Amino acid sequence: MKYQLAAVSTPASDTQQSLCLFFPNARYLFGIPEATTRMCIQRKQTLKKLRGAFLSQATDGGLAGLTMSFADSSGSGTLNVAGPEGTLHRVAGMRYYNKRDQLKVNVLESLIGDRCEDALYSDEFVNVYGVTTHPIKSNESYSSSSPSPSRSQSPSHSKRNNMSYEESVEYKRKIVDEIFPGLLPSNGLDGSSEISTPKNGGDAVEDIPSRNDAKLSRRLARLPAPRHPRSDAAASYIVMGKPMRGKFNNEVAVQLQVPGPLRSKLTRKETVTFQLSDGSERTVTPEQVVAPDTPPTVFFIVNIPNKKHITTLVQSSAWERHRQTDKPHILVHNVGWGVLDSEEYVQWIKSWGPDTHHLVSSPEYTANNVSLPSSFLSLKRANVLSDAFKAPLYSLDAPRSLPETLTSQVKIEVLDKHHKAELNPPEAPSVQPTLMSGLPPGFDIRRETTEDELLKQGLSEKSWDNYSKACEAVKEEVCKLTPPERQAGDDVVVTTLGTGSALPSKYRNVSATLLQTPHGNILLDAGEGTWGQLARMFGERSRNTPPRDGDGDDREDAWDVLKNTKAIYLSHVHADHHIGLAKLLQLRSKAVGQENPVTIICNHLIRTYLLEQNELEYLGIGRKVKFVDVEALLYNQDVAVEKAGYRKLQADEAALNLAALRQSLNLKDVKTALVKHRCKCHAGIIESNEGWKVVYSGDTMPCENLVESGKDATLLIHEATMEDGLEETAEAKGHSTIGQAIQIGKEMNAKKVLLTHFSQRYSKLAQSSESQNGTMVIAHAFDLLSLRVGDLWKMSHYNSPLSFLLAQEVAGEETEDVIEEEPVEKQEKRSKKSRKAQNKEKRKPNSLFDTVHESNASDQQQSKKAKV
Numbered sequence: 001m002k003y004q005l006a007a008v009s010t011p012a013s014d015t016q017q018s019l020c021l022f023f024p025n026a027r028y029l030f031g032i033p034e035a036t037t038r039m040c041i042q043r044k045q046t047l048k049k050l051r052g053a054f055l056s057q058a059t060d061g062g063l064a065g066l067t068m069s070f071a072d073s074s075g076s077g078t079l080n081v082a083g084p085e086g087t088l089h090r091v092a093g094m095r096y097y098n099k100r101d102q103l104k105v106n107v108l109e110s111l112i113g114d115r116c117e118d119a120l121y122s123d124e125f126v127n128v129y130g131v132t133t134h135p136i137k138s139n140e141s142y143s144s145s146s147p148s149p150s151r152s153q154s155p156s157h158s159k160r161n162n163m164s165y166e167e168s169v170e171y172k173r174k175i176v177d178e179i180f181p182g183l184l185p186s187n188g189l190d191g192s193s194e195i196s197t198p199k200n201g202g203d204a205v206e207d208i209p210s211r212n213d214a215k216l217s218r219r220l221a222r223l224p225a226p227r228h229p230r231s232d233a234a235a236s237y238i239v240m241g242k243p244m245r246g247k248f249n250n251e252v253a254v255q256l257q258v259p260g261p262l263r264s265k266l267t268r269k270e271t272v273t274f275q276l277s278d279g280s281e282r283t284v285t286p287e288q289v290v291a292p293d294t295p296p297t298v299f300f301i302v303n304i305p306n307k308k309h310i311t312t313l314v315q316s317s318a319w320e321r322h323r324q325t326d327k328p329h330i331l332v333h334n335v336g337w338g339v340l341d342s343e344e345y346v347q348w349i350k351s352w353g354p355d356t357h358h359l360v361s362s363p364e365y366t367a368n369n370v371s372l373p374s375s376f377l378s379l380k381r382a383n384v385l386s387d388a389f390k391a392p393l394y395s396l397d398a399p400r401s402l403p404e405t406l407t408s409q410v411k412i413e414v415l416d417k418h419h420k421a422e423l424n425p426p427e428a429p430s431v432q433p434t435l436m437s438g439l440p441p442g443f444d445i446r447r448e449t450t451e452d453e454l455l456k457q458g459l460s461e462k463s464w465d466n467y468s469k470a471c472e473a474v475k476e477e478v479c480k481l482t483p484p485e486r487q488a489g490d491d492v493v494v495t496t497l498g499t500g501s502a503l504p505s506k507y508r509n510v511s512a513t514l515l516q517t518p519h520g521n522i523l524l525d526a527g528e529g530t531w532g533q534l535a536r537m538f539g540e541r542s543r544n545t546p547p548r549d550g551d552g553d554d555r556e557d558a559w560d561v562l563k564n565t566k567a568i569y570l571s572h573v574h575a576d577h578h579i580g581l582a583k584l585l586q587l588r589s590k591a592v593g594q595e596n597p598v599t600i601i602c603n604h605l606i607r608t609y610l611l612e613q614n615e616l617e618y619l620g621i622g623r624k625v626k627f628v629d630v631e632a633l634l635y636n637q638d639v640a641v642e643k644a645g646y647r648k649l650q651a652d653e654a655a656l657n658l659a660a661l662r663q664s665l666n667l668k669d670v671k672t673a674l675v676k677h678r679c680k681c682h683a684g685i686i687e688s689n690e691g692w693k694v695v696y697s698g699d700t701m702p703c704e705n706l707v708e709s710g711k712d713a714t715l716l717i718h719e720a721t722m723e724d725g726l727e728e729t730a731e732a733k734g735h736s737t738i739g740q741a742i743q744i745g746k747e748m749n750a751k752k753v754l755l756t757h758f759s760q761r762y763s764k765l766a767q768s769s770e771s772q773n774g775t776m777v778i779a780h781a782f783d784l785l786s787l788r789v790g791d792l793w794k795m796s797h798y799n800s801p802l803s804f805l806l807a808q809e810v811a812g813e814e815t816e817d818v819i820e821e822e823p824v825e826k827q828e829k830r831s832k833k834s835r836k837a838q839n840k841e842k843r844k845p846n847s848l849f850d851t852v853h854e855s856n857a858s859d860q861q862q863s864k865k866a867k868v
């Protein structure tokens with residue numbers, strides 16, 4: 001049986017390393033960074049056959065999104081989630097927002113101090129061993145029997161739940177089983193027809209638990225602390241394919257006259273003796289009739305986030321079994337800054353001898369090339385129309401090249417996102433075309449690619465001509481118009497970082513909108529991958545990707561924008577709105593001092609999620625992160641439900657932190673309004689002392705409360721999940737149609753409405769019967785759209801060329817299967833059988849994701865799929 005290892009993503013501003021091990025009937029992912037789901041969509045990789053997700057660290061940012069996509073792809077099934085110590089804590093931490101009744105999740109933890117003798121995961125195809133490393137300072141000694149992560153457990157943690165370590169493990173396992181119970185579909189026949197609606201997040205948990213409701217109190221209470229809080233543990237993996245049995249040679253067996261019943265003994269490697277017809281005896285050994293077994297192919301995936309992990313890695317006894325036999329064919333090094341400068345590590349690499357192929361992934365040695373070309377090309381073309389559309393920034397030059405001391409002595413190269421390696425029989429890894437959804441296989445942006453080639457990629461000459469002519473006409477038209485009179489708030493820059501709902505797609509990431517005011521930035525929601533979108537928008541100097549146009553060193557890159565973000569508003573605890581927050585805070589806490597805190601305005605569930613995540617990695621909570629509870633800011637205070645003790649405490653804290661925030665952002669006030677969604681969701685109303693007022697709806701159906709609280713808004717940012725005509729579906733899911741969103745804007749007397757949070761079923765521009773009428777400005781959001789509020793009026797003029805462009809792009813995708821079936825991978829000498837299997841796979845539509853995006857899935861099913 002053939003199987004191969006292939007790259008899914010390499011380190012870049014918006015993602016990190018992920019690899020996939022492919023068997024005809026099973027897939028295993030190693031490394032689940034943010035944007036893993038999006039990368040899989042772009043690369044046409046189905047998640048249906050996924051058996052294992054192996055985390056580099058417990059905090060890998062793509063895990064929640066991956067489990068949701070996996071659950072939605074297969075309806076039922078089991079996913080094994082393996083990772084270092086802390087992984088169980090992480091998965092249990094998903095209980096507010098990631099409940100999937102038909103999914104079963106097995107958490108496999110590789111503990112600090114484990115001797116790694118037993119396989120962490122094993123099935124009929126592979127054995128995977130985990131090697132957990134953790135940082136130690138140079139003067140600490142490492143002993144595999146006595147775990148000694150640098151931080152000790154804080155006493156308050158053990159007091160909190162009064163549980164022993166073993167009890168806390170059992171408790172968290174119970175929670176994981178409650179989130180992912182693996183229930184069978186209730187009719188037991190057809191998995192697709194009876195997908196239970198996930199009762200996510202905040203629905204039930206707002207109630208005070210009764211004393212006997214153990215489940216509910218488990219959901220509400222904070223998790224017991226991990227055994228080694230913030231251990232920064234990482235897991236490396238030793239992966240061994242199962243040895244393949246040699247073939248039985250029937251012809252030889254017949255020649256030797258082996259009687260039928262004895263043949264199975266030979267296949268079991270037993271020697272047999274039998275009588276021939278002439279009465280003589282014959283002995284046949286297995287070697288005579290059975291070909292030798294193929295030894296297992298072994299590869300290592302080594303995850304070393306920083307230099308402090310090196311000692312525990314090289315001193316692990318797990319490697320010793322692979323020194324003489326079962327040597328690694330491939331060794332992938334997923335390493336942080338400076339790791340390859342360590343002499344200790346370089347010696348370890350060299351110790352594997354000349355036959356092992358080494359592949360290196362690192363922000364230091366990997367160029368920050370475009371990860372998601374479909375969205376890149378779309379934005380690049382939109383940019384011809386207006387510079388409000390920003391193509392993601394990238395670089396073809398890595399900060400450094402691999403050191404010669406290594407390249408001259410071992411087979412080593414930088415992992416390319418198109419790297420693949422056949423493992424049975426093992427072949428050297430090579431760069432081969434990868435299937436790309438909507439693009440030619442193997443498409444990549446290379447030095448020789450011209451601007452013109454990029455713009456026309458996947459479009460016909462005629463479509464491009466028509467589009468560019470339309471752009472010229474519109475630009476001229478806009479130029480002639482007199483801009484409206486200046487108003488307060490015109491200079492606030494609004495950047496829509498993610499404009500899709502539920503699951504990300506090739507073109508739209510999940511929710512996040514940035515407001516840049518003269519006094520600092522405010523972020524509205526932060527779905528998975530928000531940091532990546534920021535970094536592609538503003539650049540990262542450390543990755544050789546400086547800020548876009550303009551001049552001088554004072555241009556802000558993504559790190560400056562993040563440091564200058566003073567408030568983050570979270571509307572509700574749904575994954576597409578909040579799970580990118582931890583990554584942002586983790587990065588920000590490294591970049592700022594405590595004199596520059598960020599204020600998180602959120603409900604108590606999101607706060608609990610952050611506090612629990614803060615026990616795995618430092619997010620800055622305490623000095624660098626302040627909280628304001630959304631319920632303390634309700635515009636109609638008297639409606640608030642009083643919760644004894646809790647309210648008073650939150651109100652005092654909110655008053656204190658809000659006062660500081662108002663001062664630093666020059667705000668008059670921040671208020672919230674309860675809106676109508678499937679869980680508690682709060683709209684945010686931000687008013688400046690300079691006379692502007694921005695209202696952010698969060699997820700909601702048309703809501704009177706929002707109209708009232710947002711009266712006379714300068715800008716209403718409103719969700720518009722569904723097209724007009726789907727009011728019923730919108731209501732069933734707790735969302736609005738485009739027309740409803742516009743209507744709310746009118747009732748509110750808003751000056752401008754920015755529509756966002758479009759269902760991913762609309763690859764094209766979503767349609768609405770509402771047109772521009774009256775004086776209210778209406779604009780559709782796109783990912784990485786960025787412009788001054790004062791310029792939003794221009795957007796309506798762009799609709800016609802954009803609609804044309806997006807329709808062409810989508811049409812290009814519809815024919816993509818034809819392109820794929822051409823023999824593009826001639827160089828792969830596959831057996832007829834495996835090619836057949838592969839083609840079968842290719843012909844399937846875009847697998848799980850199509851069921852989510854494409855409009856032909858029935859609305860009812862849609863409503864059952866993703867809770868958004």
Ligand SMILES: [Zn+2]
Nearest residue numbers: 574699867868
């Ligand atoms: Zn929602």
